[in-house]
Amino acid sequence: MAQVPPPRWTEEQFAEDAAKSQALFSEARMGEPLEQYLDKFEEFRLAVDELIEGTVDLTLLKEHAVDLLVRSEMRTAIRFLASPWISEDDLKVLANTTLSAQRLRAEDGAGAQRVIDTILMGLDRSRFPWVSEDREPTQTEREVAVISTAALIATQKMQTARRNESKNEQEELVTDYLIGQDWTQVPTRTISTLNDAPAPGEFCRESKFGTRKADLIVRLQDGRVMPIECKVSNSFTNSVKRLNNDAAVKAKAWIAEFGTLGAVPTAVIAGVFKVHNLKAAQDDGLTILWAHNLDALGKFLEATKP
Known part of the structure; x- marks a missing residue:
């Protein structure tokens, strides 16, 4: 044939x-429903707000490095302090560590310290101007930093979810068609x-x-x-x-x-x-x-x- x-x-x-x-x-x-974005925004608005408040406006990031980095939502918030934000894969290479809780706690937290040092080198001075100027932020600066960072994270999370869902849906579509x-x-x-x-x-x-x-x-x-x-x-x-x-x-x-x-x-x-x-x-x-x-x-x- x-x-x-x-x-x-x-x-x-x-x-x-x-x-x-x-x-x-x-x-x-x-x-696409706006509610999905708003849910992600609110989740990370709370995380970024906690991060800034809990580290005294980011001045104590290194002191709390391990406790923060072992929490998934805080690790994400920290990665987005940099501009452009740093992916987990890139961060592991740049900081010469893994992001597992065991590794981050090892060596007296040396790996966690390197992660924070890497982030601070790329810190977005437009969103967090008070850090480089060695002063306290104004209330407006703090609010803008929280909202803008949460919006960045929510947007990226939605884009990733959209790509993955679209690909999975397409594979299922072809699978169902073949079976049919x-x-x-x-x-x-x-x-x-x-x-x-x-x-x-x-x-x-x-x-x-x-x-x-x-x-x-x-x-x-x-x-x-x-x-x-x-x-x-x-x-x-x-x-x-x-x-x-x-x-x-x-x-x-x-x-x-x-x-x-x-x-x-x-x-x-x-x-x-x-x-x-x-x-x-x-x-x-x-x-x-x-x-x-x-x-x-x-x-x-x-x-x-x-």
Whole structure:
């Protein structure tokens, strides 16, 4: 049986679907409940207020370093004292420590002291001007610092949650669609050769295919393997990272490892994308499907049946 080529799209088709995808993203984005943000804001307003008051306007941060850093919400508040805020991964490298309670308490709290020193080096002088000026803050300065810092944290937390939820939702969407097309989900596995892949008509999730991990791996009825990446982009800049610098790079690696007769690297995408970036990724061997049009996936799956 001759292998059916995966769908390929013209620039006009990409433009039409990109516009539809962006409209759906905007609709979902504006429909997010304000209450989620406000809950996060209030949680961290209280934490930042406690942090400033409990350390006498940040002057006693080092003295209370260990007790503060072992508390998750305080550790977050401390990371956001710097500008730009410092991620936990970066902080561990910069302070040469881990952020586990055991490590922070070890060596008389030397690791915790290094964490605070790192934060103070990047302290935002616009939000906390009194620290560098060695004086007490005014009531207004203190209130502005608390509100602005809580707003920064709440915004970042919402953005992270949105990305994770969108990706998870998209993976579930594709999973449900495959099951609806009579594909059978099987356990996760490491696939070093095509013999390790699921059987035709089966798929698995979050598995390593060759040297790279895929969100889903589908075995087509003609024997080829379709590794699928689920990508959600909230901006044109973000789309390059997720589509061209990630999914398309994986596609080239999979084709190099398994060949075009063995692999059909695919991305199911949603959100905001530029046409020329979509075209470039497709030219790199990536099959592109849209979350709002999974029927295109269904048609291809059906075409691979003998």
